[in-house]
Amino acid sequence: MVPSQMPSQADTPGPGPGAAAAKLALRDQLLTRRHRRPVAEVGTEARLLAGHLLDAAEVRRAATVAAYVSIGAEPGTGLLLEQLLEQGRHVLLPVLLPDGDLDWAPYHGEGSLVPARRGLLEPAATPLGPEAVARADAVLVPGLAVAPDGVRLGRGGGSYDRALARVPVGTFTCVLLYDDEVGLDVPREPHDRPVTAVASPAGVRRFGGAGVTG
Template sequence: MSDRQLPAKTALRDQVLTARRRRSLLDLGADARATAEHLLATPEVRRAATVAAYVSVGSEPGTSALLDALAAAGKRVLLPRLLSDGDLDWGTWRGPDALAPARMGLVEPVDSLGVDAVATADVVLVPGLAVSPTGMRLGRGGGSYDRALARVPVGTFTCVLLGEDEVGLDVPVEPHDRAVLAAATPRGVTRFGSAPA
């Protein structure tokens, strides 16, 4: 990690998190529904049998409507469980009553499928704070999703859920960072590089 990248990442994280905290619950809910509609309309999600997603917390782009819609469409939905070493185990979405509070304010499934379960997903939806024009994603700094994305087979549709003003930013990149193929926002799905339509 270079001396310049760490402060640059920290500054960008602070900027995005400050802007997110200013959003109203009403706006967050409307944006979550719009983002879910766009994702559900993509050919990758329509065709997918298994989708890896996550339970949003705080001011993150919401995933409740998306998780319900994926389940209603008959998709198997995998959700992460944060391990003590920062890696991600995966469990199965069985509705909000089958989730348990976890450290760092997270909510997680109670079952455990192992860290490699993410490799079985046809679509992988990840949280983030920003994404560059080339698909380089800025996360919260723990590296959990970079490790998970390293297990995902090349060509799998990977997509970060963001606010409209969080796409196309100058994201500092380190060697361990993993790119995504797309970003979903309330306005639609933006694809990067050679991501198929």
């Protein structure tokens, strides 16, 4: 994992307006970096991500996996979703609600996706309700960075913080990132929900001393 040159943890703003401003600045920096990634690199790293996650014990044991459809320069999930289906997993994908919360619906393949707000792709199947994510055995979420203790930086809408709040303690919750987005000093606020692991092209790292695979 390659840490970026960021302020030390001691200098990271705590809860409050300072943390919100610091998050905004960090998001801008990370999004700019993502937009500069070559398309070929994004595709290569998506294949590595899929391999690491499918090899992870928590995903191998999972009957139901909550995931998402990547867009733009996000770490790619298309191959991962198809391989989860091929292995017989029940895959749930988010459906963005008008208030920014997430509902969840079954994924039945790439042809079952329809365009949605904010440039997203969502499953056309009937949604199962926001609480459906609580029944997933593994939850894979997007992000822009993660701190060494699992605090995740999202895009600022709070959708996944609300979803993660519904997931039972002990569930495998994993953010998908590039290597240089792992181990950063992420400003934190009271509503932030940490994840238990991160997957990047270098492997899967579990927080709490469980080590790295891949």
